[in-house]
Amino acid sequence: LIALRDVTRIYGQGSTEVRALAGVSFTIQAGEFVAVMGASGSGKSTCMNVLGALDRPTAGQYRFRDVDVGRCDRDQLALLRRHYLGFVFQSFNLLPRTSALDNVMLPLIYQRVPRRERLRRALEMLDLVGLADRAHHGPAQLSGGQQQRVAVARALVTHPDVVLADEPTGNLDSARSAELLGLLQRLNRERGITVVMVTHEAEAAAFAQRVLWFSDGLVQRDGPPAEV
Amino acid sequence: LIALRDVTRIYGQGSTEVRALAGVSFTIQAGEFVAVMGASGSGKSTCMNVLGALDRPTAGQYRFRDVDVGRCDRDQLALLRRHYLGFVFQSFNLLPRTSALDNVMLPLIYQRVPRRERLRRALEMLDLVGLADRAHHGPAQLSGGQQQRVAVARALVTHPDVVLADEPTGNLDSARSAELLGLLQRLNRERGITVVMVTHEAEAAAFAQRVLWFSDGLVQRDGPPAEV
Numbered sequence: 164l165i166a167l168r169d170v171t172r173i174y175g176q177g178s179t180e181v182r183a184l185a186g187v188s189f190t191i192q193a194g195e196f197v198a199v200m201g202a203s204g205s206g207k208s209t210c211m212n213v214l215g216a217l218d219r220p221t222a223g224q225y226r227f228r229d230v231d232v233g234r235c236d237r238d239q240l241a242l243l244r245r246h247y248l249g250f251v252f253q254s255f256n257l258l259p260r261t262s263a264l265d266n267v268m269l270p271l272i273y274q275r276v277p278r279r280e281r282l283r284r285a286l287e288m289l290d291l292v293g294l295a296d297r298a299h300h301g302p303a304q305l306s307g308g309q310q311q312r313v314a315v316a317r318a319l320v321t322h323p324d325v326v327l328a329d330e331p332t333g334n335l336d337s338a339r340s341a342e343l344l345g346l347l348q349r350l351n352r353e354r355g356i357t358v359v360m361v362t363h364e365a366e367a368a369a370f371a372q373r374v375l376w377f378s379d380g381l382v383q384r385d386g387p388p389a390e391v
Numbered sequence: 392l393i394a395l396r397d398v399t400r401i402y403g404q405g406s407t408e409v410r411a412l413a414g415v416s417f418t419i420q421a422g423e424f425v426a427v428m429g430a431s432g433s434g435k436s437t438c439m440n441v442l443g444a445l446d447r448p449t450a451g452q453y454r455f456r457d458v459d460v461g462r463c464d465r466d467q468l469a470l471l472r473r474h475y476l477g478f479v480f481q482s483f484n485l486l487p488r489t490s491a492l493d494n495v496m497l498p499l500i501y502q503r504v505p506r507r508e509r510l511r512r513a514l515e516m517l518d519l520v521g522l523a524d525r526a527h528h529g530p531a532q533l534s535g536g537q538q539q540r541v542a543v544a545r546a547l548v549t550h551p552d553v554v555l556a557d558e559p560t561g562n563l564d565s566a567r568s569a570e571l572l573g574l575l576q577r578l579n580r581e582r583g584i585t586v587v588m589v590t591h592e593a594e595a596a597a598f599a600q601r602v603l604w605f606s607d608g609l610v611q612r613d614g615p616p617a618e619v
């Protein structure tokens with residue numbers, strides 16, 4: 164499903180050059196639940212942006228469903244994301260001055276889902292993350308953890324084949340966190356949704372079957388949570 | 392030092408009314424290290440905004456250094472914050488398109504610290520959080536955890552009497568997190584800085600001597616970390 168080979172991502176040049184990714188190679192099969200861990204600044208979000216077709220590598224290859232993503236033009240990338248991917252951003256990226264409900268419905272509008280069905284599915288997803296009673300609040304009227312849950316609901320509402328979640332529980336108490344991780348695990352086991360999740364918490368990584376450990380732009384370790 | 396009595400904060404009105412704080416009372420002595428915990432949406436950030444004189448209660452009283460904060464005008468509040476408080480926001484609130492160094496120097500400009508001294512202290516603080524080599528990066532060129540550490544550096548650079556930190560380690564790996572919590576603990580023990588820190592992680596709360604547990608806008612429990 165996912166295959167990275169020697170992926171490099173360099174920012175800046177010369178003396179201010181930053182090697183955010185320094186030659187990353189791994190594959191992920193459909194149906195896996197993979198945790199991505201590693202020190203702050205080690206390249207995890209940069210790797211997630213490459214996986215999500217939001218950023219192009221400086222060098223190396225990314226194949227998604229056996230398509231060379233680097234050869235796609237902007238429209239093809241947009242279609243690929245819309246059709247297969249759900250992305251939870253580390254800083255949420257909700258539309259400001261837009262209700263939680265409208266934020267969650269947005270991916271369904273892109274998929275041309277009829278209005279009544281959009282409303283039903285968005286409300287159902289908000290209810291799943293415990294925010295049915297906050298549907299009409301905008302981001303400025305939501306707590307940090309509530310904004311994070313809206314971002315998760317938006318990523319899941321299209322039932323994507325692949326969920327890319329960058330620190331989805333960083334602002335949640337342990338009860339809400341366990342709830343959300345349990346939901347991701349159910350989607351993975353019952354519907355075969357592939358999950359790639361950045362986390363810094365060992366208890367969250369325990370919900371995955373495999374951990375990719377990043378260090379200075381490289382995958383340093385790759386194995387079951389207990390080992391890594 | 393800090394005394395809240397029956398503090399209430401209500402958003403909206405009528406059927407859309409939200410009681411973010413529903414009558415909170417507690418005191419904090421100078422030199423304490425207090426963790427604030429509780430479910431997502433339970434009122435922690437709202438309470439921190441009241442403590443930081445960034446928001447006025449709907450009802451109740453907040454006394455800081457025996458001054459009735461509710462009776463202060465906007466200028467007096469600004470002086471109070473500038474002189475005594477350092478605030479780490481849950482969503483960082485860094486100035487965009489502004490380098491890490493300039494972001495950290497900003498509170499020192501308000502305190503009329505001379506330029507050479509500002510530079511020295513800001514670089515020292517960035518070094519303490521492991522970001523000496525990112526001094527000239529703006530927020531868009533920093534990872535999530537790096538932005539969080541810049542926010543912490545900015546809150547500490549004035550050596551405030553009181554540090555209010557809203558989820559300061561939410562985006563940090565366990566090594567960086569322990570480092571930062573150890574720094575807060577040292578400032579608390581060696582310099583008597585009062586620390587009030589929202590966290591959802593028990594390992595972080597263990598650095599404090601006391602936990603205030605919030606639930607539905609009320610302080611439900613108040614005691615040592617092991618008990619709460």
Ligand SMILES: Nc1ncnc2c1ncn2[C@@H]1O[C@H](COP(=O)(O)OP(=O)(O)OP(=O)(O)O)[C@@H](O)[C@H]1O
Nearest residue numbers: 304306307308309402411431432433434435436437
């Ligand atoms: N401007 C607003 N208008 C209406 N409701 C609001 C507003 N701001 C916050 N709220 C509500 O007030 C409640 C408390 O919010 P607060 O940010 O204090 O929670 P919190 O404990 O910090 O949560 P988290 O752990 O998720 O950060 C939440 O239920 C939130 O929806």
Ligand SMILES: Nc1ncnc2c1ncn2[C@@H]1O[C@H](COP(=O)(O)OP(=O)(O)OP(=O)(O)O)[C@@H](O)[C@H]1O
Nearest residue numbers: 174183203204205206207208209532534535536537
């Ligand atoms: N636009 C940019 N220009 C320069 N350097 C950048 C830019 N974006 C990111 N970086 C650098 O690339 C490195 C990797 O960033 P990345 O966001 O992938 O880290 P991360 O592992 O997600 O960290 P965190 O756990 O703190 O979120 C960091 O050291 C960061 O400073």
Ligand SMILES: [Mg+2]
Nearest residue numbers: 208253534535
């Ligand atoms: Mg990141």
Ligand SMILES: [Mg+2]
Nearest residue numbers: 306307436481
């Ligand atoms: Mg909060």
